[in-house]
Amino acid sequence: MKKARWIACLAAVGLGCPGAEAQLEVPRGAFRIADLEKVQQEAALSNRAITFLFTNSGSACGLCIRASQDTMQHLINRTSLVFVDQRDGDFGKLPRKVQQAMNSEAAGSFIPKTVIMDPALEQVIDVIPYIGMSTERDSRLRNANRKALEAMREIRAAEERARAEKAAAEAAERLARLAEIRTWTTAGGQTLEAKFTGLVLGTVHFADAQGNPYRVHINQLTREDQIIARELGAAAPR
Numbered sequence: 001m002k003k004a005r006w007i008a009c010l011a012a013v014g015l016g017c018p019g020a021e022a023q024l025e026v027p028r029g030a031f032r033i034a035d036l037e038k039v040q041q042e043a044a045l046s047n048r049a050i051t052f053l054f055t056n057s058g059s060a061c062g063l064c065i066r067a068s069q070d071t072m073q074h075l076i077n078r079t080s081l082v083f084v085d086q087r088d089g090d091f092g093k094l095p096r097k098v099q100q101a102m103n104s105e106a107a108g109s110f111i112p113k114t115v116i117m118d119p120a121l122e123q124v125i126d127v128i129p130y131i132g133m134s135t136e137r138d139s140r141l142r143n144a145n146r147k148a149l150e151a152m153r154e155i156r157a158a159e160e161r162a163r164a165e166k167a168a169a170e171a172a173e174r175l176a177r178l179a180e181i182r183t184w185t186t187a188g189g190q191t192l193e194a195k196f197t198g199l200v201l202g203t204v205h206f207a208d209a210q211g212n213p214y215r216v217h218i219n220q221l222t223r224e225d226q227i228i229a230r231e232l233g234a235a236a237p238r
């Protein structure tokens with residue numbers, strides 16, 4: 001009889017479990033779905049994953065309430081928590097990828113369902129189904145925190161690599177443009193349309209459009225052209 005009662009409590013989302021008096025308390029610092037844009041911005045700045053916890057704040061099922069409470073308490077300190085309330089129709093307001101994860105086999109059929117995403121909401125980091133046993137639940141949630149931290153470290157490292165590669169590519173493109181024929185100017189105002197060919201012992205070597213060579217000491221160029229000549233000299237193959 002007790003087993004049947006327990007199963008009935010789990011089987012119907014939003015249906016009550018007779019005798020349960022638990023009340024869901026959403027922790028301070030949790031967000032609602034209406035705040036999602038703000039959550040994404042803050043999560044990106046602080047390099048935190050975003051946790052979406054879907055449950056029913058009006059459920060009379062004490063087991064569901066306890067699982068929801070434990071999940072929020074475990075994950076709110078390491079991730080940005082978004083509380084998704086079935087009673088308020090929040091599920092339909094979720095981004096498509098979060099909805100797909102919530103409806104996946106990994107999320108199971110019962111509440112709470114939990115999905116952890118990157119701040120851009122492009123990568124599913126973890127999906128946590130309802131877990132009835134508190135000891136098993138605690139272990140799974142600790143593992144979820146670890147996965148979230150590792151995933152965000154990897155995302156941050158990938159972003160830094162991408163920025164470095166972009167900066168290097170932009171610098172190479174800029175130097176390639178500067179190395180083409182351009183107007184070089186001396187401190188006295190004389191100009192030369194020529195291509196940089198080298199910097200040797202303070203002497204800048206050029207070639208004009210016809211290939212005729214020219215030389216000028218770097219100190220005779222304008223300050224701006226001195227900087228460019230040194231950049232090109234430093235980038236030249238050794």
